[in-house]
Amino acid sequence: MIPPLSLLPSGTLHRDVMASIVVFLVAVPLCVGIAVASDVPAELGLVTGIVGGLVVGVLPGSSLQVSGPAAGLTVLVYEAVHTHGPAVLGVVVLSAGILQVALSAMRCGRWFRAISVTVVQGMLAGIGLVLIFGQAYTLADSAAPSGGLEKIGGLPRLVADIVSGGAARSAFAVGTGTVLVLVLWKRMTGRFSRMLPAPLAAVALATAAVAVSGLPVATVEVRGVIESVQPPGLGDFFLLGEVAVLGTVAAFALIASAESLFSAAAVDRMHDGPHTDYNKELMAQGAGNAVCGMFGALPMTAVIVRSTANVQAGACTKLSRVLHGVWLLLFAALLPATLGIIPVAALAGVLVHAGAKLLPVRQLGPLWREYRGEAVILIVTSLAVVVTNMFEGVLLGLLLAVVKTAWETSAVHVVVDDGASPRIGVRMTGSATFLRLPEILDPLEALPHDRPIELDLSGLQHLDHACRTALTGWAQQHNEAGVEPVRVRIPPSASA
Numbered sequence: 403m404i405p406p407l408s409l410l411p412s413g414t415l416h417r418d419v420m421a422s423i424v425v426f427l428v429a430v431p432l433c434v435g436i437a438v439a440s441d442v443p444a445e446l447g448l449v450t451g452i453v454g455g456l457v458v459g460v461l462p463g464s465s466l467q468v469s470g471p472a473a474g475l476t477v478l479v480y481e482a483v484h485t486h487g488p489a490v491l492g493v494v495v496l497s498a499g500i501l502q503v504a505l506s507a508m509r510c511g512r513w514f515r516a517i518s519v520t521v522v523q524g525m526l527a528g529i530g531l532v533l534i535f536g537q538a539y540t541l542a543d544s545a546a547p548s549g550g551l552e553k554i555g556g557l558p559r560l561v562a563d564i565v566s567g568g569a570a571r572s573a574f575a576v577g578t579g580t581v582l583v584l585v586l587w588k589r590m591t592g593r594f595s596r597m598l599p600a601p602l603a604a605v606a607l608a609t610a611a612v613a614v615s616g617l618p619v620a621t622v623e624v625r626g627v628i629e630s631v632q633p634p635g636l637g638d639f640f641l642l643g644e645v646a647v648l649g650t651v652a653a654f655a656l657i658a659s660a661e662s663l664f665s666a667a668a669v670d671r672m673h674d675g676p677h678t679d680y681n682k683e684l685m686a687q688g689a690g691n692a693v694c695g696m697f698g699a700l701p702m703t704a705v706i707v708r709s710t711a712n713v714q715a716g717a718c719t720k721l722s723r724v725l726h727g728v729w730l731l732l733f734a735a736l737l738p739a740t741l742g743i744i745p746v747a748a749l750a751g752v753l754v755h756a757g758a759k760l761l762p763v764r765q766l767g768p769l770w771r772e773y774r775g776e777a778v779i780l781i782v783t784s785l786a787v788v789v790t791n792m793f794e795g796v797l798l799g800l801l802l803a804v805v806k807t808a809w810e811t812s813a814v815h816v817v818v819d820d821g822a823s824p825r826i827g828v829r830m831t832g833s834a835t836f837l838r839l840p841e842i843l844d845p846l847e848a849l850p851h852d853r854p855i856e857l858d859l860s861g862l863q864h865l866d867h868a869c870r871t872a873l874t875g876w877a878q879q880h881n882e883a884g885v886e887p888v889r890v891r892i893p894p895s896a897s898a
Contacts, residue, residue: 414718421717422725424599425468428711429726430733431601432756434622434741435749436471437700439537440479442491443630444622444741447471448734449699455727458690458702459720463683465676467662467669467709468723469690471700473756474525474661475654477532479700481791482650484548488698490641490650492634496695497642498654502688505655511663511680520769521799522660523762524780528787528795530760533753535788540750541577542570543620550788572617573747579611580604580751599711601752608748622749624742627734632698654691654701657796662687662704669706672713707756775806814838814862816845825854831861836868846876854886865892 429451437447454469482494505511535553539546542564547556563570587600612619641647666678683704690702712722762769762780770777783799790798812835819827826849834842849855857877859865870892877888 415721417716417718418722419725421712421715421722422729424715425708425712425717425722425726426729426733427602428599428708429468429470429730431605431744431749431752432473432705432707433471433730434744435752436473436476438622438746438749439473439476439533439540439753440471440700441483442479442488442700443625445625445627445630445734445738446697446699448730449627449631449697450694450702452727452730452734453690453693453697453699454702455724455730457693458686459724459727461682461686461689462679463686464666464669464678464704465720466673466713466717466723467666467678467704467706468712468726469662469687469702469704470708472658472661472703472705473533473753473760474529474703475658475701476753477529477536477787477791478650478653478657486641486644486647486650488632489634489638490647491700492632492695492698493638493641494647494651494654494695495691495699495701496634497651498658498701499688499691499693499695501651501655502659502684502691504688505659506681506685506688509681511659511682511684518779518800518803519664520776520779521783521796521803522664523765524783524799525657525787525796526661526760527762527780527784530757531784531788533757533760537750537753537757541574541747541754543573543747544570550790554788569618573619573745576608576612576617576619576745577747577751577754580608580748581755583607584752584755605744605748605752608751609744612745613743620746622741622744622746624738626738633696634698653796655688658691658701658703659684659687665704665706665709669704669709669713672710675718775810779803779806808835809837812837812864814841816842818845818849825856826850827856827858829858829861833864834859834862834869835864835866839869839872842869843872843876846873849880851880854889855880856889856891858891860891 430448433447433451434444435447437444440447451470458469479491483491532550532553535550535557536546538557539553539560542560544560544563547553560570564574565571581604583604584600587603591598591603611617612621642651663678663680663683666680666683670677687702687704694700694702708726712726715722717723766777766780769780779799779802782802783795785795786798787795789795812833814830814832814834817829817831819829821827828846828849830842846857857873859873873890877890881887
């Protein structure tokens with residue numbers, strides 16, 4: 403809970419207020435840009451940001467991380483809206499929030515820490531690539547193809563449209579200028595960048611440039627907060643009878659939970675205050691998504707960009723993230739018309755930059771050198787997200803991670819003692835699973851049939867059914883041609 407303002411030291415109160423303003427300035431362009439990229443009204447991004455501040459901000463869990471719409475769910479929201487229609491958004495987000503609350507009640511929050519970090523990095527990298535390829539078209543005010551491969555295949559045509567001039571070139575100039583400001587802002591402004599965050603500065607400069615030059619570029623469509631909010635009707639919940647919609651609910655809940663809790667772990671390393679209670683944070687995120695679903699708004703997660711800005715701006719308590727929600731509410735209520743002058747290409751530039759930051763470019767080289775299998779999982783997961791969709795890509799990544807782990811933990815060693823004794827001794831150690839059958843059977847089948855054999859399995863920690871059956875079959879074949887039956891020592895502790 404937030405302590406009463408009268409109990410806060412004056413310095414703490416001042417730092418929280420200033421941090422809330424910084425987070426608000428970071429949140430506005432991101433909330434609007436994510437909504438536009440998700441193909442929903444821009445105001446719904448603000449609604450999710452408001453709920454993230456006023457609802458999640460006061461609940462227990464993490465103390466300094468900030469919640470709101472996240473670029474990581476943009477692709478999934480876009481797919482859901484275009485596959486099942488806009489009415490499904492509120493139903494899916496509400497159901498995902500309830501599922502998160504249920505997972506919290508079962509104290510499953512800490513289990514999200516067991517998800518392969520490489521799969522999560524691959525998921526985020528795939529999302530980053532999809533954002534870059536998709537928003538590249540929005541940079542030029544062009545319609546993007548539907549599939550990931552189609553987006554990549556259409557890039558030559560997009561380049562030709564930009565080179566040919568006209569509106570596409572003007573919009574592309576605005577978008578790429580936005581990206582350049584985002585990249586160079588801290589270098590150009592130094593400490594001043596904390597007072598005026600790069601996303602707001604980039605969008606503001608792009609908006610001013612368009613207003614002064616009169617460039618023919620598309621701007622954000624303004625509908626009004628009241629008109630944009632569309633709570634799900636009772637009939638919309640019948641959509642939950644479709645398997646595809648239930649899969650989307652599960653994807654929303656699991657991915658939002660994993661991203662939030664990984665963000666919490668990262669934010670905890672940035673400050674010396676109380677660390678996150680993962681089950682309570684999962685409950686808070688679920689409550690926030692349930693409220694967002696009631697308004698038909700975007701799903702939320704804890705957002706590392708806003709959370710980092712909050713910590714770096716000197717926030718001390720939860721008050722900063724609650725106040726950032728208050729500022730968003732005031733902005734949505736008093737200044738919604740200002741959204742109508744923002745160029746869509748500028749928001750696309752913000753998301754292209756956000757997508758590029760999701761790519762683990764610096765980490766991939768060391769990961770490849772030290773843990774090549776993990777690097778393969780990361781690359782395959784990210785490409786699968788681009789080629790198929792986020793849910794199937796993550797499932798493939800998790801499957802690869804499980805197979806890799808099973809392969810590594812099933813290491814088995816076969817030692818053949820062909821000494822002076824007439825009997826050949828074969829000793830196995832490690833874990834004998836079906837994945838290692840070739841390594842087990844090849845040396846056994848190469849043994850001579852005219853000498854007695856003793857097979858010692860007492861050193862095995864695990865012996866699965868497939869290996870037990872294969873060894874029994876080999877012993878029977880050897881016995882039919884051998885001079886003496888194979889003697890097998892199977893430990894009673896070896897599980898089958």
